[in-house]
Amino acid sequence: MTTVRLAHFSDIHLTASPLGWRPRDLVGKRVTGWLNIKVLGRGRRFRDAPQVATALGRDLRGRNLDGAIFSGDATRLAFESEFAAAVAALDVGDPALPPVVAVPGNHDHYTRPAVAAGLFEKYFGPWLVGTRVGPEMYPFARRIGHVWLIGANSCTANRWHGDASGAFGADQLARLRELCASLDPGPRVLVTHYPLRTAGGQIEHRLHRLRDHAAALATAVGCGIDLWLHGHIHHGFILPPTPEIPFPVVCAGSTTQNNRWTYNEYAITGTHVAVLHRRYDPKADAFHDAGEFGFEMKAR
Numbered sequence: 001m002t003t004v005r006l007a008h009f010s011d012i013h014l015t016a017s018p019l020g021w022r023p024r025d026l027v028g029k030r031v032t033g034w035l036n037i038k039v040l041g042r043g044r045r046f047r048d049a050p051q052v053a054t055a056l057g058r059d060l061r062g063r064n065l066d067g068a069i070f071s072g073d074a075t076r077l078a079f080e081s082e083f084a085a086a087v088a089a090l091d092v093g094d095p096a097l098p099p100v101v102a103v104p105g106n107h108d109h110y111t112r113p114a115v116a117a118g119l120f121e122k123y124f125g126p127w128l129v130g131t132r133v134g135p136e137m138y139p140f141a142r143r144i145g146h147v148w149l150i151g152a153n154s155c156t157a158n159r160w161h162g163d164a165s166g167a168f169g170a171d172q173l174a175r176l177r178e179l180c181a182s183l184d185p186g187p188r189v190l191v192t193h194y195p196l197r198t199a200g201g202q203i204e205h206r207l208h209r210l211r212d213h214a215a216a217l218a219t220a221v222g223c224g225i226d227l228w229l230h231g232h233i234h235h236g237f238i239l240p241p242t243p244e245i246p247f248p249v250v251c252a253g254s255t256t257q258n259n260r261w262t263y264n265e266y267a268i269t270g271t272h273v274a275v276l277h278r279r280y281d282p283k284a285d286a287f288h289d290a291g292e293f294g295f296e297m298k299a300r
Contacts, residue, residue, distance in 0.1 A: 004145035010231030072105025072193035102127035180223035
């Protein structure tokens with residue numbers, strides 16, 4: 001059987017200077033987000049993000065990959081200047097990189113104007129190539145080897161400052177069912193930003209969770225999803241299949257948060273997945289192997 005090698009990175013949270021503030025931003029969600037970054041310490045956790053993102057790009061080029069997955073949060077506050085900085089750091093569209101499937105994170109769809117302007121879709125267009133149902137951007141599917149990567153948008157632009165929850169929405173879930181029904185046989189990997197559960201197997205708290213998690217899970221089961229990959233939570237983990245969730249769920253964690261600095265590499269042979277953790281070493285300014293394990297996807 002052939003082996004498909006995929007990298008999975010997430011939550012890089014790059015920013016830019018100047019950001020490009022407008023008067024409307026001063027009364028919106030970006031103000032409290034900026035205070036969280038500048039005053040409450042979130043920015044210090046990602047102070048090395050540009051350097052780590054550049055090292056990530058070098059690493060991806062040298063890993064003999066068939067494809068890669070980005071599960072969102074390229075930016076901090078969804079300013080256009082941040083998107084420009086992120087695509088430059090990640091070399092989005094560079095033909096030297098393997099094909100990449102990307103989905104937005106809640107920080108990429110941070111405000112309604114950013115969503116209305118389609119900033120993530122504009123800048124990450126080369127990583128949003130695939131088969132769709134109708135004119136809507138999400139969901140979409142891209143086949144790499146024998147594996148289907150299915151990207152879905154689980155993010156919403158919320159009004160309240162402390163609300164970091166997300167949702168697929170009934171319309172997108174209906175399109176996901178239609179899209180999956182049209183796909184040829186092969187393992188189906190769903191890529192989202194939001195998780196179904198925490199590392200402890202719990203539903204996230206109300207202001208951080210996937211609001212329609214029950215409907216999303218039912219749709220994933222009905223679509224024959226074999227593996228769910230996500231970000232949003234900044235430490236990586238895996239949840240093995242259970243009677244409730246009959247497929248593995250893997251969180252990549254944050255690739256650029258200080259002292260976490262990881263991404264996953266998956267070698268998929270048939271339905272077996274060998275996972276290799278790659279961790280950034282700031283002294284060497286490079287990633288290195290940092291542990292491995294394996295599991296079986298849900299049998300189809």
